[in-house]
Structure formats: C-alpha cells, structure tokens
Amino acid sequence: MHEVGIMQSALDAIRQQAVKHGATRVSRIVLRIGTLAGVDLDALRFAYEALAPGGPADGAVLEIESVPARARCASCHAEFGAGRGFIFQCPHCGDYSGDIRAGRELGIARLEFP
Amino acid sequence: MNSLDPTPTLAESSPDCRIHALTGAATGLSRELSAPLSAEISAALAASPGGEIAVRSVDVNIPLLEKNDILAERNRGYFLGRGLAALNLVSSPGAGKTTLLERTLDEFGRRTRCAVLVGDLETDNDGQRLSRPHAPVAQITTGTVCHLDAGMIARAAQSIDLDGVRVLFIENVGNLVCPASFDLGEQRRVVLLSTTEGEDKPLKYPPIFKSAHLVLLTKVDVADLLGFKRELAVENIRRVAPQAKIIQLSSRTGEGLPEWYAYLDALVARR
Ligand SMILES: Nc1nc2c(ncn2[C@@H]2O[C@H](COP(=O)(O)OP(=O)(O)O)[C@@H](O)[C@H]2O)c(=O)[nH]1
Ligand SMILES: [Mg+2]
Ligand SMILES: [Zn+2]
Numbered sequence: 453m454h455e456v457g458i459m460q461s462a463l464d465a466i467r468q469q470a471v472k473h474g475a476t477r478v479s480r481i482v483l484r485i486g487t488l489a490g491v492d493l494d495a496l497r498f499a500y501e502a503l504a505p506g507g508p509a510d511g512a513v514l515e516i517e518s519v520p521a522r523a524r525c526a527s528c529h530a531e532f533g534a535g536r537g538f539i540f541q542c543p544h545c546g547d548y549s550g551d552i553r554a555g556r557e558l559g560i561a562r563l564e565f566p
Numbered sequence: 567m568n569s570l571d572p573t574p575t576l577a578e579s580s581p582d583c584r585i586h587a588l589t590g591a592a593t594g595l596s597r598e599l600s601a602p603l604s605a606e607i608s609a610a611l612a613a614s615p616g617g618e619i620a621v622r623s624v625d626v627n628i629p630l631l632e633k634n635d636i637l638a639e640r641n642r643g644y645f646l647g648r649g650l651a652a653l654n655l656v657s658s659p660g661a662g663k664t665t666l667l668e669r670t671l672d673e674f675g676r677r678t679r680c681a682v683l684v685g686d687l688e689t690d691n692d693g694q695r696l697s698r699p700h701a702p703v704a705q706i707t708t709g710t711v712c713h714l715d716a717g718m719i720a721r722a723a724q725s726i727d728l729d730g731v732r733v734l735f736i737e738n739v740g741n742l743v744c745p746a747s748f749d750l751g752e753q754r755r756v757v758l759l760s761t762t763e764g765e766d767k768p769l770k771y772p773p774i775f776k777s778a779h780l781v782l783l784t785k786v787d788v789a790d791l792l793g794f795k796r797e798l799a800v801e802n803i804r805r806v807a808p809q810a811k812i813i814q815l816s817s818r819t820g821e822g823l824p825e826w827y828a829y830l831d832a833l834v835a836r837r
Binding site: 454457458461462465469473475479480483488489490491537538539540541547548549550551552558559560561562563564565566 | 621622623624625626627628629630631633634712713743744746747748769770772773774776804805806807808809810
C-alpha cells in the first residue's frame with residue numbers, strides 16, 4: 453500500500469509550510485481526497501498515527517474531506533455523479549462517460565497553526 | 567489582518583477577546599475548532615492579559631505525491647525529447663505482461679527498436695526472460711514497494727542505452743491498486759485484464775481502469791475453455807472506462823497482436 457508514502461510527503465510538505473509560516477507546530481490538517489484517488493482512508497489515518505509523532509504535526513487533528521467523483525456527458529454536457537461501482541452513466545442520455553471532472557483530488561487543502 | 571474575512575470563532579463565549587483567521591477563509595465543518603486547539607486557545611487566553619490571540623488558517627492547496635509528479639513530468643519531457651513513446655503496463659500478477667512483451671520484442675521489436683524497464687518485488691526473472699540482444703532491458707527490484715514510481719524510472723532509464731529506441735515498455739509491479747496513483751511520465755497507460763480473472767475486475771478496481779488509455783483483454787485463447795464471457799468483460803470495461811481503447815489478444819496464438827502492433831506503430835508515428 454502506498455498510503456505510507458503519501459503521508460510521508462504530506463508531513464514533509466507540512467514541515468515546510470510550518471517553517472514558512474513561522475510556526476513550530478500545526479494544530480489541524482485538512483486533506484482533500486477524491487473517491488477516485490485510489491487512497492484507502494483508514495490506511496492513511498493509520499500511517500498518520502505512525503508517522504506524525506515527533507514532528508510539527510504531532511497531536512494535530514487530521515480531517516479528511518472526501519470529494520465525490522463527477523463526470524460530464526459528451527452528448528448533453530450534463531455533469532453528474534458516479535453510480536454504484538464508479539460507473540458514470542448520464543442520467544439523461546444513458547451514455548457512459550470517461551470525462552472525469554472531480555474525484556481524483558489528492559492534496560493538503562488547509563492547515564491551521566496555533 | 568483582513569477585517570472582512572472570516573467570522574471570529576470564540577468571540578461569543580468571551581466578549582473581550584478575538585480570534586481571527588489571518589489568511590484563508592474557513593468554511594463549513596472546518597469552522598469548528600478542534601478539541602486540542604480549543605484547549606490550547608483557552609490556555610493562551612488565560613495567560614494573555616490583553617486577551618487577543620490569532621489562529622492562522624491557511625489554504626495551502628498542496629498536491630500530494632508532489633515529488634513523484636515533478637519527477638514524472640521530468641521523465642515525460644526526457645522521453646519526448648528523445649522521441650520515444652513510453653507505455654506503462656499495469657495488471658494483476660500473472661495477467662501476461664511479460665509474455666506479451668517477450669513476443670512483442672521478437673516480432674514488433676525486430677523492425678522498431680524497443681527497450682523495457684521491468685519492475686518486480688523480488689528476483690530478476692522477468693528481466694532475464696525479456697533479455698534480447700536487440701533490446702535493452704533493465705530490471706527494477708522494488709523490495710517491499712508495490713508499485714513503480716517516477717524516480718525509479720528515471721534511474722532505470724539512465725541505466726540503459728536508449729539510442730535509437732522508439733518504444734519504451736515499462737512493466738509495472740503486478741498490482742491493480744497502487745500503480746493507479748503513480749504517474750511514471752508515460753504517454754500511454756495500458757491495463758491488462760486476462761481471461762483467467764473475473765469479467766467483473768473492471769468493476770472491482772475502477773481507478774486503474776479509469777486511468778487507462780488502452781485495455782488489453784489477454785489470454786483470449788483460453789476464454790472458452792474457462793467459460794470466460796468476453797462480451798461481458800468488454801461491456802464492463804466500456805462502462806467503467808469509456809475513454810479506453812480495447813484490444814483482445816493472445817500472446818500464445820497471436821490473435822489480436824497485429825492490432826496491438828498497429829497501435830504501437832501509430833504511437834511511434836506521432837513522435
Ligand atoms: N493461455 C495463455 N497463457 C498465457 C498467455 N500469456 C501469458 N500466459 C501465461 O500466464 C502466466 C503468467 O504470465 P506472465 O507473462 O508471467 O504474467 P505477468 O505476471 O503479467 O508478467 C504464464 O504461465 C504464461 O505462460 C496467453 O496469451 N495465453
Ligand atoms: Mg511479469
Ligand atoms: Zn447526457
């Protein structure tokens with residue numbers, strides 16, 4: 453699983469941001485993760501618990517905003533969410549769409565410094 | 567300080583103190599202060615006679631995998647600059663990546679120079695299988711890492727002679743989950759689904775199929791024997807990954823290989 457690597461780069465970036473904002477620690481971390489990003493949120497939280505201690509994110513609250521997947525219909529241009537199993541089928545035309553407009557997000561949205 | 571920006575958060579409970587986000591407006595859920603933070607603020611307020619402290623909330627919008635993404639873009643530029651097409655082959659273990667590449671090197675590779683970077687957790691067996699005098703091959707042994715990343719590709723690509731190479735095949739570690747998140751700098755992502763797996767694999771692993779430019783339905787020679795319903799598999803791929811081209815092939819009988827080689831020819835012609 454690659455959640456450990458993702459959390460490692462998150463913590464590296466957070467350390468840099470703390471320095472940039474003249475803070476020694478961060479109190480809240482908000483991650484934004486799309487449902488298509490292929491990230492297991494439990495594994496990510498587990499990696500956080502394991503990696504955060506001793507660094508500026510030690511004791512910070514980890515909040516994860518899940519971004520639902522959305523696609524756009526090539527025929528009628530409607531934007532719609534994924535059905536079961538991440539299948540994008542236009543509710544108007546019945547066409548399947550591969551034009552994904554949201555759901556691949558994987559990043560740090562916001563940090564709070566005390 | 568921006569006086570228009572976010573609403574003070576603790577002002578109600580204690581009228582003579584203010585907490586004010588300096589940058590980055592908080593919204594919705596995030597307005598609520600976390601328990602440890604509230605405790606810290608209360609402590610700080612108790613300790614500060616003026617009663618004013620600032621909590622800074624910063625919208626940072628930092629994409630993760632950042633390092634990998636930067637290295638992947640660098641690889642892409644390097645490959646483009648050399649005029650070679652890089653393909654990232656991803657599948658479950660045993661779907662037939664190495665076998666397809668062996669035959670591709672023996673046939674397509676005779677007229678168009680190819681190279682291979684092959685990743686496995688352990689052993690260089692696949693690298694050995696792929697070794698041909700006319701095709702440079704590098705084995706990447708990842709140890710415990712279940713996917714290739716752009717840094718490994720950069721190092722592996724530099725370890726072989728890419729002179730005259732037009733097509734670079736990258737055989738990823740057998741895994742349908744993690745490789746989805748790691749851009750290697752390839753021009754085309756190729757996902758293999760074999761008839762020895764279920765027809766519903768695309769429904770079970772949508773992210774990797776959604777990221778595919780091409781899906782190869784492999785081992786079609788044994789489909790009937792196994793009772794594998796090719797049409798159902800194709801329909802499932804179309805539903806999950808309508809953007810992907812689909813080629814059905816067998817590395818054993820050669821069925822579908824001309825279409826695969828034509829796909830490669832078209833890629834090379836674009837360089
Ligand atoms: N029947 C049949 N077997 C195949 C075909 N391609 C590969 N195999 C077999 O599938 C097994 C795994 O193939 P391999 O290429 O090592 O898979 P990889 O793990 O994806 O590299 C081997 O025993 C191959 O002989 C095919 O087109 N037809
Ligand atoms: Mg192999
Ligand atoms: Zn539509």
